[in-house]
Amino acid sequence: MKLFLSWSGARSGRMAETLKQWLPDVIQAIDPWVSTQDIAKGVRGSREIATELSGTNFGIICVTPENQASPWVNFEAGALSKQIEESYVVPFLIDMKISDLTGPLSQFQATIGDSEKDVRKLLFDINSTLGSLGVSSDRLERSFRRSWPEFEKIIHEISAARPPESTAEVEERSESDILEEILLLVRQQEHRLADIERGSRSIPPKYSRQTPSDRRSREETYIVRELLEHGHRVRELLWGGDNVGITIDCDDVGLSSVLLQGPVEEIAKYLGRSVVVEDKSGQVIVRTGPAIP
Structure with a gap:
């Protein structure tokens, strides 16, 4: 095996x-x-x-x-x-x-x-x-x-054999950080359950019957889930016209641009919008072209 x-x-x-x-x-x-x-x-x-x-x-x-x-x-x-x-x-x-x-x-x-x-x-x-x-x-x-x-x-x-830069004790997680992670995990689970109820994971959530607010909530959950699965936490989402801006935590812009190119293109395709992903300083990590419906 x-x-x-x-x-x-x-x-x-x-x-x-x-x-x-x-x-x-x-x-x-x-x-x-x-x-x-x-x-x-x-x-x-x-x-x-x-x-x-x-x-x-x-x-x-x-x-x-x-x-x-x-x-x-x-x-x-x-x-x-x-x-x-x-x-x-x-x-x-x-x-x-x-x-x-x-x-x-x-x-x-x-x-x-x-x-x-x-x-x-x-x-x-x-x-x-x-x-x-x-x-x-x-x-x-x-x-x-x-x-x-x-x-x-x-x-x-x-x-x-701890490296010099690491501390003897692991930093304790704050209550807000733990609650944020629980919320993200709950949203992921809700997304999976919704997929099961529709009978197939291949059917994108945006095609189900829902109000605009429901759709936006599902889109945001989808973005957070996809980027989290690839090791990047979303800090802010900005919606405008046919574009969406995503701010993430990022330590290495070069490496993240390689790892996220494919996932971000999938996000753009799913949303039907162009997507710009930036770090907290505003540096562009990935930018997709005009979305193709």
Whole structure:
């Protein structure tokens, strides 16, 4: 079974390489894949990654406090969730608690890396997807117990190797930030339920019977959801004529312009408007041409 390991940064990369070596020792049918180039430099082979994603059955995202906002990590998480079931996409937390997880990654069921209970459950979940290729529960339990002490030692070493710029404690999330994220998740769920009620996800919400205010609300929810799935939080939406302006949080304009070009074009097509995406300083990240109805 193909298993995709996503990472960004030194600690996350070491964890991905450790999982790549360790997982097949416990469950022989697993074939992990991890890129060997530094994700933060933006020089990964997109064609190679796309090929691996297309054949992936399970995805593990190695998450640390310093990389959970990484556009690449969130992009790959979104790509994985579109390729396979969400239950088969697992953030693997290093030096973090589940409550520390924010943004798009928080929609997935995470595994705490130094929790023996959590990692055991992850292995049994992976094994259950293998069907006849999986190992027996007794054999898996014995193999896990033998290998866990060494794996746990490595986890603790990686957790302790915090980069100089990171703090000893993860910054506590504000109440307003938590409430905002809950609202976004609720809106996403409402959108999914509406799709199910219409009988097909292929029918765009704008074609359903609704008032102008309902339509605008759905359009805004769609924009927020699409950009959040690609690792970017929407801060402001400005509607005017045949255009819509979107302000997002962005740390790297060059990288974001590459990652968001396709999604923003889809947003423009869905809205029937031209779209301009900017960062908080007003710098244009992506601009689409006149919309084609």
